[in-house]
Amino acid sequence: MKSRDVRIRKIQVNALANRKKSYTVRWVVAADPKSRTFTTRALADHFRSDLMQAANRGESFDTETGLPDSMVQPEEAVTWFAFVLRYIDMKWPGAAAKSRDSMTDALATVTPTLVRAAPGAPDVAILRRALREYALPPAARQLDRPPDIAAALRWLERASLPLPDLTDAAVIRPALDALGLTLEGRKAAATTTRRKRSVFYNVLQYAVELELLDYNPVDKLRVRSNRRKVTHEVDRRVVASTRQVRELLAAVTYVGRRGRNGRRGERLYAFFACLYLAALRPAEALGLRQRDCYLPDEGWGLLTVEKSRPAAGKRYTDSGEVHDDRGLKHRGETETRSVPIPPELVAILREHIERFGVADDGRLFRSDKGNVVAASTYSRVWDEARALGLPPDRAQSPLAGRPYDLRHAGVSLWLNAGVPAPDVAERAGHSVDVLLRVYAKCIDGNQEIMNARIEAALAAMDGGHAS
Structure with a gap:
């Protein structure tokens, strides 16, 4: 059923002990309360804004999903997680073993960030292990999965964002930031960050090639001015x-x-x-x-x-x-x-x-x-x-x-x-x-040679002044 009887409420901030804040958007459709929770304030603001714009345009809201027609994802929309598996299947045969390792490392880092808040979220360490050891390498997908691994991957299949959602800067920016951190949350080496972001960019570019995205969303972001220089010289x-x-x-x-x-x-x-x-x-x-x-x-x-x-x-x-x-x-x-x-x-x-x-x-x-x-x-x-x-x-x-x-x-x-x-x-x-x-x-010797040349030039100048 459809209804235009819609009331959109303020965002609710959820602060639980020893856990990061989450943000819940609440609204009512035909007296039926609806809600959706997000990991960041920006995502919640964006979702609530879309609801309000749809209501202002006079759109009808579905009483079951609580969403207007403009916000209902097509059933065939591919999720990020499903597309990552598709990308790996394409790249794997021609990639060297070290490249495969590097690719799965980057994707296991970014994939847990591209999810919506859903009940039963697993620990990030378990989710990363599930991706690295069971889901991403093609041959490992047939292995028997321990209960915690199986549960983590089932959750990921449900919670993974639809691919079109990645065109939102509020989604793509935190993903890029996560690729620049170590497992302990510290800044990763510049070469590691660049390598992981390159993998992420290439996956998105493959989605553009298949016309699942109109453009690569990373290209739309402003480059940070404090990017660290990658050092290639031997210390x-x-x-x-x-x-x-x-x-x-x-x-x-x-x-x-x-x-x-x-x-x-x-x-x-x-x-x-x-x-x-x-x-x-x-x-x-x-x-x-x-x-x-x-x-x-x-x-x-x-x-x-x-x-x-x-x-x-x-x-x-x-x-x-x-x-x-x-x-x-x-x-x-x-x-x-x-x-x-x-x-x-x-x-x-x-x-x-x-x-x-x-x-x-x-x-x-x-x-x-x-x-x-x-x-x-x-x-x-x-x-x-x-x-x-x-x-x-x-x-x-x-x-x-x-x-x-x-x-x-x-x-x-x-x-x-x-x-x-x-x-x-x-x-x-x-x-x-x-x-x-x-x-x-x-290379030794260059500094001494340059110093000698400068010293000789200074001596010649002194001789010229003396004359």
């Missing part, structure tokens, strides 16, 4: 000297319990040496096979880097393994990179192969069970080596704080040794412009 404080690296590598061999094949650190000594002396990325070193190594008895050797084994998680790889099996970063699937290695690394790798052997597929570095070495494993060994090999003040500093910083030290060494930038870029797997931008502050 010079993390770059260790050759002496410091040698001390750290020596400390690695003393880390871990001694087993049948030596300490865990001894098994990873050659791995860390590859990060420094060949400037390999950790994932590239993990993918290194015996057939990729030319290790002569004397002189320089050569690594043909072809594989990368980045850790992504079983839910995100096609093989169901923790580590993805991919080609090199920024290169074609079968493209390789040749890295000449000094006699020191040749000897280290020859000794490693002789002592520890290789995995069944020829990989140089493996766990005790033959698997790819986990990032948590080699990071823990590195942390212990830093505590053992550095003075206390240095151990508390950013110096060589991550295994990846060995690569930074290696590339910096090559640049400061005078190796031309194009050759360094080729060996490290960078473009020249990226190389110089990233390592600009790690």
Whole structure:
């Protein structure tokens, strides 16, 4: 039934102990009270304004839903949650495992914000786990769901906003803000924020492509003037000297319990040496096979880097393994990179192969069970080596704080040794412009040269005045 007997009341503020405020819009249609609750005042104001405008236009209100015809969503309207699943199904086959992980991370962050207030809302942590582990990865959707996970996803299906609602700035702005926060509510790193917002933008753009939205609502927002700058340069404080690296590598061999094949650190000594002396990325070193190594008895050797084994998680790889099996970063699937290695690394790798052997597929570095070495494993060994090999003040500093910083030290060494930038870029797997931008502050000598030129110019000016 329809009625024009409508009375719209003031917004009711609900303040419950230990919970955020909510806002309820109340109105009456043909003596039948109606209400709808929102998580923000802006959403409540917007909804109430729409009701009042419809009533002022003389629209009839449905006595069952309490809504005027202009505010009744078409039955076929797609919800944000349903569309996210559709987007993932489209992107998943062609995406790398790390990209899949990044995509689901961003969408699990923003999706809980794009909901209406509905009874039975689950804890955000449970909802995020439900999305990351059961709903978003396509293969995980068939898994048996614990009761709390199943209940959380049922609630999300009911509460998820219709896709057209995302054109409202009062909806889209809080979603963007949420993508800039950590799980603890602190500001996330600028690179993390940019990555997550990029995923969100691309999902909305896909909705535009399918003509489910007329435009991307993010484009309508004013850019905040206090956006943080994303830093790409390597922090010079993390770059260790050759002496410091040698001390750290020596400390690695003393880390871990001694087993049948030596300490865990001894098994990873050659791995860390590859990060420094060949400037390999950790994932590239993990993918290194015996057939990729030319290790002569004397002189320089050569690594043909072809594989990368980045850790992504079983839910995100096609093989169901923790580590993805991919080609090199920024290169074609079968493209390789040749890295000449000094006699020191040749000897280290020859000794490693002789002592520890290789995995069944020829990989140089493996766990005790033959698997790819986990990032948590080699990071823990590195942390212990830093505590053992550095003075206390240095151990508390950013110096060589991550295994990846060995690569930074290696590339910096090559640049400061005078190796031309194009050759360094080729060996490290960078473009020249990226190389110089990233390592600009790690090249020694420029400051002294500039100072000398300025000093000479000042001296020439003084001579001119004296004359």
